[in-house]
Amino acid sequence: MKIDKRLAVTVLAFLIYMLTNFHRPAVTVMGEQLIRDFGLTSVSFGFIGLVFMWTYALMQFPVGTLNDTWGPRKVLLVCLVITSAGSLLFGVSQSYLVLVISRILVAVGISGFSASGAKLLAEWFDRKQFGKLWGSFMGWGVMGSVLATRPLVMLMDSVGWRMSFEIIGLISVVMLVLAYFVIDSPKDLKAEALQEAQETKTTSTAPKTSGWDNLKIAVTRPETWLVVLFFIGVNSSGQVLCALWGGVFLQTVYGYSDSLAANILMISAICMIFGSLFSGFVKPQTGMITGSFVFIIVWLVITFGMDSLSLPIVYIIFALIGFVQFWAVVAGFVFLRSVTPANIYGTVYGVANGAAWILGAGAFQQIWGFILQNGTNIRNFQVAMEVQLIVLALSCVAAVILAKRSKKTAANA
Numbered sequence: 001m002k003i004d005k006r007l008a009v010t011v012l013a014f015l016i017y018m019l020t021n022f023h024r025p026a027v028t029v030m031g032e033q034l035i036r037d038f039g040l041t042s043v044s045f046g047f048i049g050l051v052f053m054w055t056y057a058l059m060q061f062p063v064g065t066l067n068d069t070w071g072p073r074k075v076l077l078v079c080l081v082i083t084s085a086g087s088l089l090f091g092v093s094q095s096y097l098v099l100v101i102s103r104i105l106v107a108v109g110i111s112g113f114s115a116s117g118a119k120l121l122a123e124w125f126d127r128k129q130f131g132k133l134w135g136s137f138m139g140w141g142v143m144g145s146v147l148a149t150r151p152l153v154m155l156m157d158s159v160g161w162r163m164s165f166e167i168i169g170l171i172s173v174v175m176l177v178l179a180y181f182v183i184d185s186p187k188d189l190k191a192e193a194l195q196e197a198q199e200t201k202t203t204s205t206a207p208k209t210s211g212w213d214n215l216k217i218a219v220t221r222p223e224t225w226l227v228v229l230f231f232i233g234v235n236s237s238g239q240v241l242c243a244l245w246g247g248v249f250l251q252t253v254y255g256y257s258d259s260l261a262a263n264i265l266m267i268s269a270i271c272m273i274f275g276s277l278f279s280g281f282v283k284p285q286t287g288m289i290t291g292s293f294v295f296i297i298v299w300l301v302i303t304f305g306m307d308s309l310s311l312p313i314v315y316i317i318f319a320l321i322g323f324v325q326f327w328a329v330v331a332g333f334v335f336l337r338s339v340t341p342a343n344i345y346g347t348v349y350g351v352a353n354g355a356a357w358i359l360g361a362g363a364f365q366q367i368w369g370f371i372l373q374n375g376t377n378i379r380n381f382q383v384a385m386e387v388q389l390i391v392l393a394l395s396c397v398a399a400v401i402l403a404k405r406s407k408k409t410a411a412n413a
Contacts, residue, residue: 005184006124006125008131008182009120009124009131009182009183009184010121010124010177010180010204012178012182012183013117013120013135013137013183014117014137014140014141014319015175016021016076016080016113016116016117016175016179017113017114017117017141017144017252018135018140018141018142018143018144019110019113019144019175020110020113020114020144020170021141021142021143021144021145021148022144022145022147022152022168023087023106023107023110023148023168024052024056024110024142024145024148024243025145025148025149025243026148026152026168026257027048027049027052027103028049028244028247029148029149029156029262030156030161030164031045031151031244033094033156033161034048034099035160035163038095038096038099040096042094042245043307044096046369046406047100048100048103049244049365050365050366051100051103051107052103052104052106052107052364053102053107053357053361053362053407054358055104055107055108055109055111055317056107057112057354057357057361057362058354058358059107059108059112059117059354060111060312060350060351060353060354060355060357061081061112061350061351061354062213062350063075063079063112063115063116063281063350064115064346064347064348064349064350064351064353064354065211065214065215065305065346065347066112066114066117066211066346067112067119067332067346067348067349067350068101068116068119068211068214068343068345068346068347069211070184070342071119071185072116072117072120072123072186072346073120073179073183074115074178075112075115075116075119076083076112076116076178076183077176077180077183078112079108079109079110079111079112079113079346080109080172080175080176080179081110081117082094082105082106082108082120082343083105083106083110083172084109084169084172084173084176085105085109085169086102086104086105086106086107086108086109086169087102087106087165087166087168087169087172088165088166088169088170089102089105089108090103090165090169090333091161091162091163091164091165091166091169092162092166093220101251102207105152106345107173109380110132110141112139114349114353115346115349115350115353116136116346117137117141118333118345118346118349119345120135120183120185120350121133121134121137122337122342122345123186123342124185124186127337129316130166130334130337130338131279131280131284131334131337132280132281133164133280133336134279134280134330134333134337135276135277135278135280135281135334136276136277136280137276137332138163138276138279138326138329138330138333139273139274139275139276139277139332140273141276142269142272142273142276143273145243145269145272145275146266146269146270147296148318149262149265149269150262150263151166151265152330153262155167171281176385177316179325201216213216213348214344214346214348215347215351216350217344217347217348217349218344218350218351218352219351221348222405223335223336223339223405224336224348224351224352225355226251226398226401226402226405227332227336227352227356227393227402228336228351228352228355228356228359229335229397229398229404230288230292230328230331230332230395230398230399231293231332231352231353231356231360231393231395232356232359232360232391232394232395233292233293233388233393233394233395233396233398234292234325234328234329234357234392234395235325235329235357235360235361236356236358236360236361236363236364236388236391237295237299237321237325237358237364237388237391237392238317238321238322238325238326238363239360239364239365240361240364240365240368240384241385242265242268242269242325242387243322243325243369244321244361245359245363245372245384246264246265246268246318247261247262247265248376249267249376249381250264251316252376252377253376253377253378253381254309254311254314254336261344264315264318265317265318266302267318267319267322268284268318268319268321268322269322270322271319271322271323271325271368271371272322272323272325272326274323275295275322275323275324275326275327275329275330276326276330278323278327279326279327279328279330279331280330281335282327282331283332284331284332284335284338285331285335285399285402285403285406285407286331287327287328287331287334288328288331288332288398288399288402288403289329289396289399289400289403291324291325291327291328291331291399292392292395292396292398293396294320294324295321295324295325295328295392295395296389296392296393296395296396297314297322298317298321298324299385299389299392300323300389301317301390302317302383302385303382303385303386303389304365304386306381306382307312308379309376317354328399330351330394333349333352335406336348336349336352338406339406354396360391364387364388364391366386367384368384369399371383371387372384
């Protein structure tokens with residue numbers, strides 16, 4: 001029986017992207033073991049997360065452009081080799097330096113998975129199909145975050161953190177072999193890219209352009225930076241709380257156990273999946289506006305009602321944050337795809353995603369760290385969240401502007 005090529009490419013792209021969301025929070029749950037085994041301080045442990053985050057963010061720019069010039073197949077294969085090497089090296093690390101180097105390698109490797117997945121979907125599916133598929137892509141990807149919570153802890157309890165990462169490295173090798181035989185671009189890509197470039201009226205009138213030309217188009221489009229501004233609020237808020245400071249917040253402010261905090265964060269990750277899937281059935285403009293406004297309301301509740309929230313309410317708040325964050329973020333990428341031809345989408349995606357990570361999660365991780373260095377108490381967490389409210393308000397403004405621009409463009413078409 002002949003396997004549908006497009007289906008095979010799509011499924012494998014989904015599975016590979018799960019590695020991105022697994023690796024980002026994976027070290028969080030093994031923090032105590034790493035601190036104990038390597039004699040780390042809070043600063044040295046925090047540096048591992050810092051260098052990982054910034055490496056991942058900075059790599060978005062080159063991998064986005066390379067997806068348009070090399071093609072997603074080559075980028076994925078190279079990134080899978082680097083990810084496999086980094087994962088295996090992490091498991092056998094005997095010094096802090098090797099530990100940091102291995103995490104840098106993993107960050108470089110996984111940095112190409114989302115952009116390559118976006119490029120593949122943009123090549124194999126039209127803009128209307130892309131919306132529903134991108135929601136599913138992001139949703140399945142978040143399964144990696146779920147696996148990096150309770151399931152990873154269970155694996156570590158069975159075989160230890162070192163062997164756990166060796167297993168993850170071997171899984172990456174399997175993905176590499178599958179990608180070598182499966183991943184490819186459609187044969188009629190050139191004609192489709194030319195048609196999309198003409199339909200969206202971009203300056204890219206030919207499917208083949210240089211990486212520099214693509215980059216100039218990406219950075220001079222107002223939509224790119226409005227989407228970045230939108231992401232800075234909704235994505236950075238979800239990332240700094242749920243992926244970075246969530247465990248510390250739940251354990252120090254509410255006195256929850258490691259197990260209970262992990263369960264709450266797992267529920268949040270599961271709701272990210274549902275938010276991603278839901279976004280495929282709602283217009284991206286609606287998702288961005290509704291998502292950002294609901295997000296800011298939920299954030300107001302947790303910020304100013306922090307000292308009086310019961311356990312069920314905390315569960316609900318983290319569930320809503322996970323759902324709304326990914327509903328809104330997926331909507332932002334779908335909107336960006338709707339105004340971008342496939343032949344330059346890798347570059348535009350890389351610029352938007354990279355800038356959003358650097359100016360968003362990367363910057364606010366440091367801002368939160370600066371605020372919380374004097375103590376992880378309720379008041380300091382409230383101050384950090386009050387700062388976050390400012391960028392959430394900017395997200396709402398950006399969403400409204402993008403919706404109005406989209407409506408105006410449609411009216412003039």
